[in-house]
Amino acid sequence: MAVTTLERTKQSIRSRLYRFFGITRETVIKVYHGYGHADQLVIYGQVLRQSPLPRRHYSKSILNNTWALLRLFMVRPYPNASLRTSWQGQSMTTKADKDGFFKFEWKDEPPLEQGWHEMSVEMLSSDGAVLREGKGQLYIPYSTQYGFISDVDDTFLISHSANLRKRLFVLFTQNARSRKPFEGVVKHYQALALGNTTADAPNPFFYVSSSEWNLYDYLLEFVRVNELPPGVFLLNVLKRFNELFKTGQNNHEGKFTRIVRIIQNYPKQRFVLLGDSSQHDPFIYESVVKHFPKQIHAVYIRDVYKRNKEKVLQVLAGIEAAGVPVCFFTHSSEAMLHSAKLGLIEPAAGLL
Numbered sequence: 001m002a003v004t005t006l007e008r009t010k011q012s013i014r015s016r017l018y019r020f021f022g023i024t025r026e027t028v029i030k031v032y033h034g035y036g037h038a039d040q041l042v043i044y045g046q047v048l049r050q051s052p053l054p055r056r057h058y059s060k061s062i063l064n065n066t067w068a069l070l071r072l073f074m075v076r077p078y079p080n081a082s083l084r085t086s087w088q089g090q091s092m093t094t095k096a097d098k099d100g101f102f103k104f105e106w107k108d109e110p111p112l113e114q115g116w117h118e119m120s121v122e123m124l125s126s127d128g129a130v131l132r133e134g135k136g137q138l139y140i141p142y143s144t145q146y147g148f149i150s151d152v153d154d155t156f157l158i159s160h161s162a163n164l165r166k167r168l169f170v171l172f173t174q175n176a177r178s179r180k181p182f183e184g185v186v187k188h189y190q191a192l193a194l195g196n197t198t199a200d201a202p203n204p205f206f207y208v209s210s211s212e213w214n215l216y217d218y219l220l221e222f223v224r225v226n227e228l229p230p231g232v233f234l235l236n237v238l239k240r241f242n243e244l245f246k247t248g249q250n251n252h253e254g255k256f257t258r259i260v261r262i263i264q265n266y267p268k269q270r271f272v273l274l275g276d277s278s279q280h281d282p283f284i285y286e287s288v289v290k291h292f293p294k295q296i297h298a299v300y301i302r303d304v305y306k307r308n309k310e311k312v313l314q315v316l317a318g319i320e321a322a323g324v325p326v327c328f329f330t331h332s333s334e335a336m337l338h339s340a341k342l343g344l345i346e347p348a349a350g351l352l
């Protein structure tokens with residue numbers, strides 16, 4: 001009995017110590033933004049047995065920002081958890097994989113109710129009791145003419161992706177509220193969200209990035225604070241602490257697959273692709289255009305990496321030759337003028 005009491009005391013002290021440093025060892029269900037299309041709906045998430053607590057205070061302190069970034073990678077997945085969610089009276093179950101990642105995919109009778117919907121995911125014990133619950137949102141786009149698929153780093157968020165030292169310096173020393181978007185990009189994206197539609201039925205945005213799910217809340221906060229259009233994030237596999245210095249690198253094939261999945265899910269929608277020249281966006285978008293020439297309405301590439309310029313121009317020339325308009329730009333004002341000419345936004349909105 002004394003041993004049990006001592007062990008409980010140790011666990012309590014350990015738990016309080018972790019919480020002091022902003023980490024919880026309680027099981028957490030992260031529910032990422034899901035989306036619906038036609039009669040199909042999908043929602044993703046992750047079950048973690050160790051994860052960072054939500055950040056409550058933001059400051060300019062480099063020490064605080066560094067620790068906050070490190071915490072995002074101090075995760076331990078909860079493998080093989082039994083999970084349940086419900087939608088319009090339907091109840092669905094699934095199991096998390098070895099990395100704690102889960103996916104619910106189900107059908108509903110169309111037409112689906114458009115807009116954002118609250119979702120909850122429950123973790124179940126072997127006898128069906130609810131152990132934990134996580135909250136998230138599901139987005140069903142309105143029936144608009146266009147959809148927008150945007151990269152994140154160096155497309156709207158200044159990140160220095162082509163320079164690992166600079167990228168890590170920004171990640172470690174700043175936070176989701178102090179990081180900056182490119183000048184004019186917020187106004188451009190806001191105009192695109194409302195182009196050829198109304199404020200109560202905005203065009204959908206999908207943010208597809210090579211950044212990991214570790215940065216999900218970070219990116220959500222950046223989008224919220226800077227008033228970018230809310231959207232569905234599709235990110236890269238969760239990384240552990242020992243992989244921190246590989247953040248945002250590699251697995252660009254996975255990015256292509258995620259983009260393809262979106263376009264296939266909305267066969268009647270025309271899409272605009274937005275990216276930058278720092279990594280692989282032009283080459284990925286070239287492949288997307290080859291596979292879906294009739295669904296890609298335009299391609300936008302921000303010129304942020306001069307050493308890639310010649311190769312990027314060659315790729316973009318090929319995209320343009322395939323009949324898809326291209327805008328290779330330095331400042332968002334150029335992109336807005338191009339969008340106005342294509343009829344994606346109101347002409348007046350293209351003037352900064």
